[in-house]
Amino acid sequence: MEDPIIRDTTVDALERRLRDAIIGGRHPVGALLPPERELAASYGVNRTTLKHAFVRLMQAGLVETRHGVGTRVRDFWRLGTAELLPSLVLRDDAWLGEIFEVRRQVGTLIGAMAARRAAAPDVLALREQVAAVRAGADGDQVQLADAEFHRLLARATGNRVYLLMTNTLLGGYLPVRQALVAPFRDAGAAADRLRPVAEAVAAGDEDAARRAVETYMTDTEALMRAGARPRARRRR
CATH class of the missing domain: 1.10.10.10 (Winged helix-like DNA-binding domain superfamily/Winged helix DNA-binding domain)
Incomplete structure (x- = not known):
């Protein structure tokens, strides 16, 4: 499609x-x-x-x-504030690289803390969201379901600031998501990338969760960069 x-x-x-x-x-x-x-x-x-x-x-x-x-x-x-990110990303692709950098750093912290603090309902929600990613009918549905997984992961930390930070990063990314849909065209593969994160959180293994998130972030970033449609570059 x-x-x-x-x-x-x-x-x-x-x-x-x-x-x-x-x-x-x-x-x-x-x-x-x-x-x-x-x-x-x-x-x-x-x-x-x-x-x-x-x-x-x-x-x-x-x-x-x-x-x-x-x-x-x-x-x-x-x-x-970070509310400017969507405007800056739409103007200059270079901002995406900086968002990816923060995404990796913050994401691993969130993953480890979620593994430490997640309650049973959080684990259930994460597993159900992996299933929702797998059930996505097209790249856009899979991509949005994937974004929701990260909101749930941040919520599992019990720290509302992490949830707001996640929303902010997604706010900079989602407006240009159509150019970054490559990792989400295969719903099964997208779900398989998230599953180790959910299971590490379920096991309460902080190190495994940190590694799983880092692997997820690195792999999806590489796919996004490789599959991104070129857009006109503008000066800052």
């Missing part, structure tokens, strides 16, 4: 162009963006479309709007 065609809306396209202009420095940190009417006209959109794009940029932490003042570019390198 081929990957679905994604059709950008006008808001999507405008958000992407404004995001690139901000991160690329065309609109410097601290600068006020041009008045809405002028900015909308320069991009050939109406002000409603511009306002929708502004809402997304505010949610990403790139701008702030004050009544009577206007929309200003935030110092996102100093004040920004």
Whole structure:
């Protein structure tokens, strides 16, 4: 089955162009963006479309709007949080490499802690999720089921911060998942990569869980990089 065609809306396209202009420095940190009417006209959109794009940029932490003042570019390198990751990944593939690095490091910690702390319901949920991965009908379903496994693994640590960190990393990865679907086209193979993690957690073996997660992360990263469709590279 081929990957679905994604059709950008006008808001999507405008958000992407404004995001690139901000991160690329065309609109410097601290600068006020041009008045809405002028900015909308320069991009050939109406002000409603511009306002929708502004809402997304505010949610990403790139701008702030004050009544009577206007929309200003935030110092996102100093004040920004991991919520910016999806925007940065969509702009520059190099960010994926940095996400992969953190994914490996944090993932092994989560695996070991899950093995130490997981309760019986956690183990059951992990095993059931491996089965859900195996039952995936296509690459996208398998990929999303795999992502849910990692949320369950983080939840098994009993540390909610690990769960939020996992959500953050997935938030940077999932928007571009269609280009990284290679490890998930074979549902059985994807499930087999996760099964050792679930069983090491079930056995309470921290070292085995750490090794299993590291193997999983290394193998899937290699498959993602090998199978990734080239995208236009943009400057930071």
